[in-house]
Amino acid sequence: MEESNKISLSQLFLLLFLSRFFSVAAYSPSVQGGGDRITLFTTLLSGILQFLLLLMGLALCRRGTGNSPLLVPGSLLYRLQSGAYWFCSMAVCVYTTVNFISFITEAIYDHRHGWVVALTFLAAGSLAVSQGLEGLARGGGILTALLVFGCIVIALGLWEQYDWLNLTVRFLGSADTLRGTWRGLAMNGELFALLLLMNHLREPPRPLACAGWVGGVTVASVAVQLMTMLTLGAYGDQKPFPVFTAVTSAGFQVFQRLDSIFLAIWVVLGLVKLGVFLGLASSLAPKVFLRPWTVKWVWGNGGLAAAFALLLWNGPEKWQKSFHTILSTGILTLSGVLLLPLIGKLWEKGGEKE
Numbered sequence: 001m002e003e004s005n006k007i008s009l010s011q012l013f014l015l016l017f018l019s020r021f022f023s024v025a026a027y028s029p030s031v032q033g034g035g036d037r038i039t040l041f042t043t044l045l046s047g048i049l050q051f052l053l054l055l056m057g058l059a060l061c062r063r064g065t066g067n068s069p070l071l072v073p074g075s076l077l078y079r080l081q082s083g084a085y086w087f088c089s090m091a092v093c094v095y096t097t098v099n100f101i102s103f104i105t106e107a108i109y110d111h112r113h114g115w116v117v118a119l120t121f122l123a124a125g126s127l128a129v130s131q132g133l134e135g136l137a138r139g140g141g142i143l144t145a146l147l148v149f150g151c152i153v154i155a156l157g158l159w160e161q162y163d164w165l166n167l168t169v170r171f172l173g174s175a176d177t178l179r180g181t182w183r184g185l186a187m188n189g190e191l192f193a194l195l196l197l198m199n200h201l202r203e204p205p206r207p208l209a210c211a212g213w214v215g216g217v218t219v220a221s222v223a224v225q226l227m228t229m230l231t232l233g234a235y236g237d238q239k240p241f242p243v244f245t246a247v248t249s250a251g252f253q254v255f256q257r258l259d260s261i262f263l264a265i266w267v268v269l270g271l272v273k274l275g276v277f278l279g280l281a282s283s284l285a286p287k288v289f290l291r292p293w294t295v296k297w298v299w300g301n302g303g304l305a306a307a308f309a310l311l312l313w314n315g316p317e318k319w320q321k322s323f324h325t326i327l328s329t330g331i332l333t334l335s336g337v338l339l340l341p342l343i344g345k346l347w348e349k350g351g352e353k354e
Contacts, residue, residue: 005203007137013213014140016190018147019276020217022269023187024224025243026099038180039170045177048185049190049219052335054210056194060341069195069341073287077347081340082287085196088332089281090305092189093274095327097121097309098320100270103241107263114313118306125274126302129282130295133200136275143268150265151223154247158231161246164232184221186328189277192336196280216224221258278302 061069070087071078100121101114109117128136172180198204224243231246232239239245247262282298312320 002079007134007136007200009201009205009209011137011140012194012197012201013209013216014144015137015272015276016057016194016212017216017220018140018143018269019193019273020188020190021147021220022096022266022273024217025219025269026103034127038183038225039172040225041169041224042172042180043184043221044218045181047214048186048189048217049181051214052212053185053333054191054194054214055207057191057337057341058205058207059211061195061198067146068199069192070287071334071344071347072079074288076141077343079290080345081286082284084340085192086281086288087334088192088286088336089277089284090301090308091124091327091332092277093281093301093305094308094312094321096277097305098312098323099299100274101309101313103244103266106240107244107259115310118309118313120276121270121274122302122306122309125271125278126148126298128271128275129279129302130298133197136279136313140272147269150261153261155227158227158246161240162230163233164230166230168229182327182330186330186333188333189336190217191333193276193280193312195341196284201246278305281305300351317333 037139052060055068070081081244101117104117105111105114194205194210213299213344215247227248244262244266278298278301281301285297285301286293312323
C-alpha cells in the first residue's frame with residue numbers, strides 16, 4: 001500500500017463508504033450494548049457531529065508541509081505519531097476480524113472453526129493490501145454498484161415482511177440522546193483513515209465533498225435501521241445480528257432466501273474494511289522504525305492482527321466486552337482526528353518560532 005500512485009477523491013470516498021457500511025451491517029445491539037439509545041434521531045445527530053469533527057481534523061492537518069496529520073519524517077514525535085496511528089489502525093483490524101468471526105460462526109460454521117475463518121479472512125485481506133491502495137480504490141465504484149443492487153434486491157424481498165406499525169420515532173432524554181449520538185461517532189475509524197490517506201489524493205478534500213460522504217453514510221445507516229425496524233420491530237434489539245435476521249425472513253420470486261446475497265455483501269465489505277486499516281497499519285509500521293516499506297510489513301501485521309483476534313475470540317467473554325467498551329469510548333477516533341493532528345500542529349508552530 002506504500003506507493004506513489006494517486007487516486008481521486010471520489011474513489012477514496014467510495015472505498016471508505018464501503019468500509020463504514022460493514023460496521024453498519026454488523027451492528028449488534030444485544031452484543032454491543034446501548035441498542036436502546038440508537039434511534040433514527042441519534043443517528044442523524046451523530047452524522048452532524050462526525051462532519052464537524054472531520055472539518056476540525058482537516059483544518060489541523062493543513063500545514064506548510066502539505067495535508068497530513070503526520071509531521072515531516074525524521075523526528076522522534078513523527079515516530080511516536082506513526083506508532084499511535086499504527087495502534088489505532090491495528091485495533092480496528094482486530095475488532096473487524098472478531099466481528100467477522102462472530103457472524104460467520106453464528107450463521108455458517110461451527111464455533112470451533114473460528115480460527116479457520118480468522119486465518120482465511122486475514123490471509124485474503126493481506127493479499128488484497130499487498131496489491132496496493134490504487135487497486136482497492138479502483139474497485140470501489142464497481143463494488144458500490146453491486147452493493148446498491150444487492151440492497152435493492154434485499155429491500156424488495158423484505159417488502160411483504162414490512163409492518164408499518166413498527167415504525168416509531170423515539171426521542172430519548174438528553175443524557176441517552178448524547179450517548180447514542182456519541183456511539184455513532186466513537187466507532188467511526190474511517191474519519192482518521194481519511195486524514196491518513198489524504199497524501200494519496202490528487203487534490204485535498206473540500207468541506208462539501210466531506211459533507212456528501214458523511215451524509216451518504218448517515219443516510220445508509222438510517223435506511224438499514226428503518227429496514228430492520230419495519231421487519232423485526234423491538235425483536236431486532238434482542239438478536240445478535242438483526243440485519244441478518246431480517247434478511248433470512250425474506251422471500252423473493254427469484255431468491256426464496258436472501259442469505260447468500262447478504263453473505264456475499266458481508267464478505268466483500270469485511271475485506272474492504274480490513275484492507276483499508278491493515279493497509280494503514282502496514283504503511284505506518286516502517287515509519288516507526290524508519291525502515292523502507294516492503295510487502296513483509298503487510299503479512300507481519302496481518303499475522304499480528306490474527307493472533308490478537310483469536311486471543312480475544314478464544315478468551316473469556318469479558319475480554320471482548322472490555323475491548324469493545326474501550327473502543328466505544330471514542331478514544332481512538334478522537335485521538336486520530338483531533339489529538340494527534342493537534343499535537344503535530346503545535347509542534348510545527350513551535351519549530352517555526354525557533
